[in-house]
Amino acid sequence: MRRTIGYCLFVAVAVLTLAFLLLPIVGIFVHTSPGKLLGQLSNPVVKDAFVVTLKTSLIAQALILLFGTPTAYLLATRRFTGHSVAITLVELPLVLPPAVAGVGLLAALGRNGLLGSSLDAFGISLPFTQTAVTIAVAYVASPLYIRQAIASFEATDPHLTAASRTLGAGPVRTFFRVVLPLARGGLIAGLALSFARGLGEFGATIMFAGSLQRVTQTLPLAIYAEFDVNFDTTLAMSGVLILISALLLLTLRIALSWQRSPSSRSTSLLGLSTST
Amino acid sequence: MPIRRSRLAFLSATAAALCLLVLPAGGAASAKRAQITVYAAASLTNVFPAIDSQEKYSFGGSNTLAAQITQGAPADVFASANMTLPTQLFQKGLCSKPIVFTRNRLVIVVPKANSAGIHDIYDLTKPGVKIDIAAKGVPVGNYTLQILKNMNLTAAVLKNVVSQETDVREVLAKVALGEADAGFVYSTDAKTVPGKVTVIKVPAWAQPKVQYGICVVSKSGDKTDAKAFVKRVLSKSGQKKLHNYGFLARVKPSPKKR
Numbered sequence A: 001m002r003r004t005i006g007y008c009l010f011v012a013v014a015v016l017t018l019a020f021l022l023l024p025i026v027g028i029f030v031h032t033s034p035g036k037l038l039g040q041l042s043n044p045v046v047k048d049a050f051v052v053t054l055k056t057s058l059i060a061q062a063l064i065l066l067f068g069t070p071t072a073y074l075l076a077t078r079r080f081t082g083h084s085v086a087i088t089l090v091e092l093p094l095v096l097p098p099a100v101a102g103v104g105l106l107a108a109l110g111r112n113g114l115l116g117s118s119l120d121a122f123g124i125s126l127p128f129t130q131t132a133v134t135i136a137v138a139y140v141a142s143p144l145y146i147r148q149a150i151a152s153f154e155a156t157d158p159h160l161t162a163a164s165r166t167l168g169a170g171p172v173r174t175f176f177r178v179v180l181p182l183a184r185g186g187l188i189a190g191l192a193l194s195f196a197r198g199l200g201e202f203g204a205t206i207m208f209a210g211s212l213q214r215v216t217q218t219l220p221l222a223i224y225a226e227f228d229v230n231f232d233t234t235l236a237m238s239g240v241l242i243l244i245s246a247l248l249l250l251t252l253r254i255a256l257s258w259q260r261s262p263s264s265r266s267t268s269l270l271g272l273s274t275s276t
Numbered sequence B: 001m002p003i004r005r006s007r008l009a010f011l012s013a014t015a016a017a018l019c020l021l022v023l024p025a026g027g028a029a030s031a032k033r034a035q036i037t038v039y040a041a042a043s044l045t046n047v048f049p050a051i052d053s054q055e056k057y058s059f060g061g062s063n064t065l066a067a068q069i070t071q072g073a074p075a076d077v078f079a080s081a082n083m084t085l086p087t088q089l090f091q092k093g094l095c096s097k098p099i100v101f102t103r104n105r106l107v108i109v110v111p112k113a114n115s116a117g118i119h120d121i122y123d124l125t126k127p128g129v130k131i132d133i134a135a136k137g138v139p140v141g142n143y144t145l146q147i148l149k150n151m152n153l154t155a156a157v158l159k160n161v162v163s164q165e166t167d168v169r170e171v172l173a174k175v176a177l178g179e180a181d182a183g184f185v186y187s188t189d190a191k192t193v194p195g196k197v198t199v200i201k202v203p204a205w206a207q208p209k210v211q212y213g214i215c216v217v218s219k220s221g222d223k224t225d226a227k228a229f230v231k232r233v234l235s236k237s238g239q240k241k242l243h244n245y246g247f248l249a250r251v252k253p254s255p256k257k258r
Helices: A002-031 A035-041 A044-077 A083-095 A098-110 A116-121 A131-153 A159-164 A171-199 A203-208 A219-226 A231-258 B003-030 B047-051 B061-072 B084-091 B120-124 B141-150 B152-157 B168-178 B222-233 B236-244
Strands: A266-269 A271-276 B038-042 B056-060 B077-080 B097-103 B106-111 B131-134 B161-165 B182-186 B196-200 B209-218
Touching: A002 A231, A035 A231, A044 A083, A044 A131, A044 A171, A044 A231, A083 A131, A098 A131, A098 A203, A098 A271, A098 B141, A116 B236, A131 A171, A131 A203, A131 B182, A171 A231, A203 A219, A219 A231, B038 B061, B038 B161, B047 B056, B047 B222, B047 B236, B056 B061, B061 B077, B061 B084, B077 B084, B077 B222, B084 B209, B097 B236, B106 B141, B106 B168, B120 B152, B131 B141, B131 B168, B141 B182, B161 B168, B168 B182, B168 B196, B209 B222
Parallel strands: B038 B056, B038 B077, B131 B161, B131 B182
Antiparallel strands: A266 A271, B077 B209, B097 B209, B106 B182, B106 B196
16 A cells, blocks of 8 residues: 555656656747748748758767767776866866856957967957857767767777787777777767757857857857747747757667667666666 | 665755745745836946845846746836837836936947957948947847948948847947957946947937836836836936936937027
8 A cells, every 4th residue: 555655656756747847848839830830940040040050060069079089988998097087077068057168268269368369370260150159069068978978988898899909900990890889879879969969059159159140140049039039930949949859869769779788788878877 | 774864865855945945935025125126228237226226136138128028027117228118018018108217329349459440430341340239129239220320331330240149238248358349339338347448439420319218017016116116217316326327318408409
């Protein structure tokens, strides 16, 4: 009897939690009809913001993949002095308020920032450019990929890499032929998560890159700008972002189920253990 | 035993969290004089607390504030950097008939270093100048566009615009930081960061009519205190404070015949 009551309590709390999480999303889609939503998508503000968002996000994610993967591999396979400091550094943007990230980027890469005058000597001025948007996105989103990549690399069976090495493959070949295929699922999942985070970037972008239609105005910035102009447009763009984010999260779930780990270890995703 | 203890910890943590949720509401209710919530244009950030330090303020772009009030935000008073927005709210029955409580004028600000070498408004058309303005819809953004139109500089200046901000103080901040080469703000904003920016005047003939409107929000739960606040702003001492911060008299002195 007591057991049933306890179970019911858990179910009730879970239902409440899920309803709380679902409510704003229902609100957005109830507030606007699908026809209206589609109609708003031809609005130039929406189209421009979509293009800017997609372009900057894709470049940022490519950079994250290119630089984050070797970094994550090193952090996963080597223990050195300052290892935990490096891990903390990687994770810091995850918990920093985006506004702080924006201030930091301005203080570092702004015209009067740490590297600003050196960049200026080369005729480069970052603030208010699409490059600035890309940098802001890369800064706030990279931890999500690198963390997941570290977890995936750690989960690959060290015996397999050792076997590959004893069979004569060099470290680079081993990395590309053995480690990468093994960690593939986790890496894709990390990238999906990082992509989703990057799409939603707001605070660092508005501070470091400003907001200008067709140049630096991403979807979240356009949502904020349109809030007091046309609420329907705001709803439409929010709807689009929800759909894309949901799609990315779905990709992530599927990718994680691919991750084959011979010793059936679990890969951790944001502290959540997903057994594979 | 450890299970018991952790359950106890969990329960007390939950209870504490619930208490925190409830407490502030109780605390506010027990305050002596009821505080009202004033939604005010970002350009009023310094002067309003000087007129009345008792109230709760939410400063921002007047258009954002108006949209929030339309969506049911708990404001008692709305003070806008134009008459258009409060008049629209009045027509929708969302606030009382707005009254002009002060006026302002626009200036151009450039960083103290002025590396772009801007000395008058026409210099803003030089190629490569980075200009920051407020977005269309934000009162100061609309005023900026009006000036450019009056001076026939719209296309020439807009091609140099690098960002459109959501309120006037963000324009000011980006110029004061030296990230933008120039920006359009109210003369009163420029006065708040005297060491960081240089002011360049906009010709008087090109100035738009910048009137600030104030109204009592219809859904206010405390109209008596809201009305008292409006009175305080319109009073002699309120107007003196506004004057001290560089705002113009609410009624334009009658013009001399030219």
